[in-house]
């Protein structure tokens with residue numbers, strides 16, 4: 001990576017404005033997986049140890065441009081305080097405006113200020129220049145350590161670099177180097193497992209992925225949209241109607257790439273989105289009217305496990321089902337167990353996928369656990385991510 005990093009700066013007396021990805025899975029105010037927070041600590045500690053005051057900013061979820069208590073970063077500030085014992089962690093209730101500015105100016109070297117969710121302002125995702133400039137006013141030097149959000153060209157990940165010197169943090173540097181090395185010349189067979197809920201976001205990278213891998217295993221919400229594209233009635237399942245045409249085109253075109261695409265043959269369906277809903281296993285052609293697919297079924301899992309068992313390199317992003325609800329976790333945990341047994345390189349990325357692998361107790365069995373899901377997939381496409389492109393080049 002030909003970008004300046006935190007090592008290239010004299011931090012004494014400087015205000016470091018650090019973009020992290022603290023978009024952690026939550027249940028109410030409880031953080032269910034702290035991987036992304038732990039992953040950013042080396043950069044924060046380094047800045048504090050080198051004489052800086054540290055202003056930390058992140059998004060959480062998708063509040064769509066309006067303040068919403070459900071997506072507040074306040075619980076994350078409390079957690080950060082717990083992780084950084086001995087350091088004072090302040091919290092600002094808005095990421096811009098007079099209170100944030102005053103808090104940033106009052107910050108002492110060795111102290112931390114976490115700003116409220118950037119996405120409470122619609123300008124963040126629009127990469128609005130005035131908003132980027134308002135954020136930039138809070139610090140002297142900008143650090144991007146948010147690998148998980150590096151595929152977004154937003155005000156805090158891209159636009160802001162026009163107003164401040166911009167360097168990479170340790171996590172950003174590590175992710176790019178580890179993923180680049182692991183995937184430069186992958187040992188084959190190379191399999192990709194794709195699931196999760198961000199269908200329209202991720203469907204566009206599949207064509208490129210298919211040109212790289214030998215097998216593409218699709219599950220989770222992503223599979224529902226593909227099954228709908230094949231004409232199956234999916235009941236009340238999560239299907240992204242806008243992505244169905246793309247799914248069709250992908251399936252029509254993929255044969256030419258030589259990549260085998262596996263879709264579920266059976267599903268675990270439920271009559272409600274709830275752990276105590278009525279549920280059954282059915283063929284993909286038999287989803288009952290009004291029911292929803294919340295996991296891949298046992299036959300599909302067995303096929304996916306066999307395919308993963310043959311592979312020498314596996315990349316996985318996106319849970320196979322709603323693993324947060326115990327009755328629908330088996331597809332995801334089963335895939336995690338299969339990856340843990342692979343004699344080769346295994347990379348798991350994504351806030352929720354990593355949370356699942358942690359819950360399964362298998363994170364240490366993976367070659368690399370990445371904080372980026374969508375970011376990892378776009379990184380694989382080979383183009384420089386907007387959050388990296390914006391950083392200052394090394395001299």
Ligand SMILES: Nc1ncnc2c1ncn2[C@@H]1O[C@H](COP(=O)(O)OP(=O)(O)O)[C@@H](O)[C@H]1O
Pocket residue numbers: 195196197198199219220221222224238293294295317318319320321322323324349350351352353354372373374
């Ligand atoms: N069949 C499904 N229906 C609805 N949601 C699903 C389904 N399968 C997986 N999900 C959801 O997908 C979410 C994770 O998707 P995503 O954010 O794309 O993955 P990651 O964070 O690993 O990149 C999880 O919260 C999970 O509950």
Ligand SMILES: O=C(OP(=O)(O)O)[C@H](O)COP(=O)(O)O
Pocket residue numbers: 021023061062148149152198349350351352371372373374375
């Ligand atoms: O959680 C994230 O991505 P992921 O779900 O693909 O792992 C990142 O924080 C990006 O969030 P976004 O997809 O709402 O821009």
Ligand SMILES: [Mg+2]
Pocket residue numbers: 350351352353373
């Ligand atoms: Mg996610």
